[in-house]
Amino acid sequence: MPSKRSAGLLLCRPMAGSLEYLLVHPGGPFFASKDAGAWTIPKGLIEPHEDPLATARREFVEETGFALPAGPFVPLGFVDQKGGKRVLAWAAIGDADPAALRSNSFTIEWPPKSGLRRSFPEVDRAQWFDLATARTKILGAQIPLLERARSLLVSQ
DSSP states (O other): OOOOEEEEEEEEETTTTEEEEEEEEEOTTTTTTOOOTTTTEEEEEEOOOOHHHHHHHHHHHHOOOOOOOOOOEEEEEEEEEEESSSEEEEEEEOOOOOGGGOEEEEEESSSSSSEEEEEEESSSEEEEEEEEHHHHHGGGGGHHHHHHHHHHHHHH
């Protein structure tokens, strides 16, 4: 099993007979100029002995500032990312205004070896995407989560 495990929540909303997916763009200098293949679901590391769904719910609120959807939270299973991280995910139907995004932040030395510490939002943007666009925006390893959410939520 991968050494790092994260859990996340994929918020979906019905739109014109289909679904749209809320994805977030990582903040900070490393992703500032990246778009296609850089977006993700709101997610974070699972603390020791923490319930993965509790992690997904917590990280969704911390990274977006949005209220949690009422549920149900539909398990999407997991995907393994290139860096060795396993991401467990759930989907839920809900809505949120990307303009209201309020993310927590992290601090790093920036520029490197400058001795200066700067704070950056964990997430700098959120946006709704249709399935075709979401497939081009999301990290490649997370594409199956979009497909699973579509099939599970449509069948409910």
